[in-house]
Amino acid sequence: MKKLSIITFCIFIWMLPSxxxxxxxxxxxxxxxxxxxxxxxxxxxxxxxxxxxxQMVYLRDHGYTLxxxxxxxxxxxxxKPIFLTFDDGYKNNLNAFAIFKKLETNHFKPRGTIFxxxxxxxxxxxxSRSELKMLSESGFFSIQSHTATHPNLTKIKDYKYELxxxxxxxxxxxxxxxxxxxxxxxxxxxxxLAETKKxxxxxxxxxxxxxxxxxxxxxxxxxxxxxxxxxTTIEEFAKLVQVR
Numbered sequence: 001m002k003k004l005s006i007i008t009f010c011i012f013i014w015m016l017p018s019x020x021x022x023x024x025x026x027x028x029x030x031x032x033x034x035x036x037x038x039x040x041x042x043x044x045x046x047x048x049x050x051x052x053x054x055q056m057v058y059l060r061d062h063g064y065t066l067x068x069x070x071x072x073x074x075x076x077x078x079x080k081p082i083f084l085t086f087d088d089g090y091k092n093n094l095n096a097f098a099i100f101k102k103l104e105t106n107h108f109k110p111r112g113t114i115f116x117x118x119x120x121x122x123x124x125x126x127x128s129r130s131e132l133k134m135l136s137e138s139g140f141f142s143i144q145s146h147t148a149t150h151p152n153l154t155k156i157k158d159y160k161y162e163l164x165x166x167x168x169x170x171x172x173x174x175x176x177x178x179x180x181x182x183x184x185x186x187x188x189x190x191x192x193l194a195e196t197k198k199x200x201x202x203x204x205x206x207x208x209x210x211x212x213x214x215x216x217x218x219x220x221x222x223x224x225x226x227x228x229x230x231x232t233t234i235e236e237f238a239k240l241v242q243v244r
Contacts, residue, residue: 023212024212024213024243025210025211025212025242025243026075026081026211027082027083027210027211027240027241027243028082028083028085028204028210028223028224028225028226029082029083029084029085029225029226029227029228029240030085030087030206030225030226030227030228031047031052031084031085031087031096031112032045032046032086032087032088032090033045033046033047033090033092033093034046034047034048034049034052034086034090034092034095034096034099035049035090035092035095036048036049037230043230044227044229044230044231045229045230047228047229047232048230049095049098049099051232051234052095052096052099053099053102054234055228055237056099056100056103056110058234058237058238058241059241060103060105060108062080062238063079063080064081064241065078065079065081065082065109066082066084066109066110066112067081067082067083067111068083068111068112068113068141069083069113069142069179069180069201069202070142072202072220080243082241083113084111084112084113085112085113085115085204085225086112086113086114086115087115087146087182088116088117088126088150089114089115089116089117089120089121089126089132089146090125090126090127091124091125091126091127091131092125093135094127094131096112097135097138097140100112100140101140104140110140111139111140111141111142112140112141112142113141113142113143113144113180114127114132114141114142114143114144115144115145115180115181115182115204116132116143116144116145116146116170117146117147117148117149117150117166118145118147118148118166118169118170119148119149119166120149121169121173129173132170132173132174133173133174133175136174136175136176142176142180143170143173143174143176144170144178144181144182145163145166145167145170145180145181145182145200146166147162147163147166147181147184148161148162148165148166148169149162150184151184152184152185152187153183153184153192153195154187154188154189154191159195163181163195163196163199163200164198167181178200179200179202180200180201180202180203181196181199181200181204182203182204183196183204183205185206186205186206186207188203188205188221193218193221193222196221197218197221200221201220202220202221202223203220203221203222203223204223204225205222205223205224205225206225206227207222207224207225208224208225208227209224210224210226210243211223211224226240
C-alpha cells in the first residue's frame with residue numbers, strides 16, 4: 001500500500017508542470033495613447049508617460065519578459081511572459097518608444113505591438129510611414145493591423161479591403177510580416193473569425209481577462225486583453241498583471 005502511494009505521488013509530481021502551464025495566466029494589455037489627456041476623446045484611453053514608465057519599471061523589477069506575437073511559440077519557456085499592445089497607431093506612442101529606450105538593459109528588453117489603422121497612417125495625430133518603419137526596425141515594436149478604416153467588422157461586407165489590403169499596406173510600410181489583427185471595438189462573430197483566418201495567425205479581442213491556454217477551437221483568434229486606463233493606479237496595475 002505504501003509503495004502504491006509513493007508511485008501515485010510520483011505520477012502527480014510528473015504531471016504537475018503541464019497542469020501549472022494549462023492554468024497559467026498570460027496578461028495581454030491594451031494601451032491607446034501614451035500622453036497627457038488633452039481634452040479630446042476618452043480620458044481613460046490616455047496613460048500619461050510618467051505612469052507608463054512607472055508601470056514598465058514595475059514589470060522590469062518583477063521579472064516579466066515582454067513579448068511580441070513573433071515570439072508566441074516561446075511562451076512555455078518563459079517564466080513571466082506579458083504582451084503590451086497599443087491600438088490605433090497614435091503618434092504619441094513615440095513616448096512609449098522613448099521610455100523603452102530609457103529602460104532597456106542587458107536583462108530587460110521592452111517590446112510592444114502597435115496595431116495600426118492603415119488608412120489613418122500619416123494623419124497629424126497618427127504615426128507616419130517613416131515612423132512606423134523606424135519603430136519596426138528598432139527592435140522595440142512589432143507593427144500589426146487594426147484594419148484599414150476601423151469599422152465594426154460584424155457589419156461590413158468588404159473584408160478583403162479591411163483585412164487583406166490593410167495587411168499588405170502595412171507590410172509595404174515596414175518591410176516586415178503582418179500576421180496579427182486587433183478587432184476594432186473588440187467586435188467579432190463567426191464570419192469575422194472565418195475571414196480573419198484567411199490572412200492572419202492571431203486575432204485579438206477586448207474580452208477582459210488574461211490569456212489561459214484552453215485548447216479550444218480558434219483559440220489564437222479569440223485572444224483576450226486587459227485595459228490599462230488613465231485611472232489605473234500602480235497597485236491596480238500590479239493586480240492586473242499578476243500571474244500564477
